[in-house]
Amino acid sequence: MEFDTEFAPAYGHPVEVLSGVSRLTAPNPSPFTFHGTNTYLVGDTTLAIIDPGPESDDHLDAILAATAGRPVSHIFVTHTHRDHSPLAARLKERTGALTVAEGPHRPARAIRTSEADRLDASGDMTFRPDIRLDDGGRIEGDGWSLSAISTPGHCANHLAFGLDGTGVLFSGDHVMAWSTTIVAPPDGSMADYMASLDRLLERDDRVYLPGHGGPVKEPQAFLRGLRAHRKMRERAILERVLGGDRLIPDIVAAIYRTTDPKLHGAAGLSVLAHLEDLVARGLVQTDGSVEIDSLFRPAAKPSPVSIA
Ligand SMILES: [Zn+2]
Known part of the structure; x- marks a missing residue:
């Protein structure tokens, strides 16, 4: 299994990764978040923002600066961990955009003890999306269309988003080039994670843009490697x-x-x-x-x- 740990975060500055897609990395580096959470801006005129990131004044200012005055219609959230969803509330306030996600934070299975609750300290318990998307749900914006692919495993409500007609998939924390993802109960589930890898193997995306680190350039081979690694x-x-x-x-x-x-x-x-x-x-x-x-x-x- 080869991981790609080359990454320049360029904090505060949007990096164009593809035509119509730029990446802005939040200043929250850690052993779990690599150089920080990636926020993506999609579109040329009216924008979608994917994963606003953690509570951070600096990152909120950087996102608003990166929009360069363009309206934001939707804020997509791949999953409700504290490094991805909390800034959605203030970004919504500032832009008037609607938030889009699978649903509120929840465990992958019934919580059995208060011990399990304590282990779930990474969850953002307050986030509630304006629009709930299930697998296959689609939002069409101004020059872009994003489709949800249900990918639980890292988090029970995890969605990946396909940028329709481009072969680009925003893979969140499900598949990342720099590292394997954390699958931790109660919101994580190994059986779900393995099924979600198989789910992406059925697709023919050409590049993944993950929640942390750089792109996954050969997704199919990478998915097979991840599966073998877990086995x-x-x-x-x-x-x-x-x-x-x-x-x-x-x-x-x-x-x-x-x-x-x-x-x-x-x-x-x-x-x-x-x-x-x-x-x-x-x-x-x-x-x-x-x-x-x-x-x-x-x-x-x-x-x-x-x-x-
Ligand atoms: Zn994350």
Whole structure:
């Protein structure tokens, strides 16, 4: 799996990535956001803005400057994580644009405990879109048309947006060139994520413009690489359980030996997402619901049938 970590964020300045599409990177770099969140401006006359980004006066000013006085009709949100949706409220106030997304933040599954609530600190709980789009929903603007592709996995309400007739897909945090995405319960789901990779494999987009970092230039090969990468990780986790590991921190310590310990919390959630999927598929067992501190064990082999 080859990741592309070449990226110049050009904070405060729009970078034209394609004719009619420019990218403005928010100043919120971190191990999770790479150089920061990408906000895209689509159109020449009346604009669509995709992922306004985190609460930031500087970024709001930069977006408004980048519009160069052109009206904004719609603000699209790929998903309700705090690095993508919060600035929508103030941008809407300033431009009068309508916000468009799948829906409010929600977990991928029923929340089982208050512990799970606490883990969801990355969610923007206040965002409510003016227009709700389901899979296949389309908004036509002034010289552009954007279609929603339901892509849950990183976040339950994640949408990618296809720029109709161009082969360009705004892939949000589902597929990014610089890194794999985080799939962390409760709003993330590994089974959903894998299905969403397959969903994009059915399409023939020629380039992805992600929520962080630079473009994905050969999407099909990249998707196949991501799928193989997750399958490899799944196998490694299953082998740790078969070999006697029972707790997530032990599995993380073994599998993420070379990863920055600051990321071990996120790695633990990713292992949890895999284990939840492995339990659902009957390959691993635990008592009760799957939690971050559950004890895992290999699924019991069916006992041989004895013939009396
Ligand atoms: Zn993000």
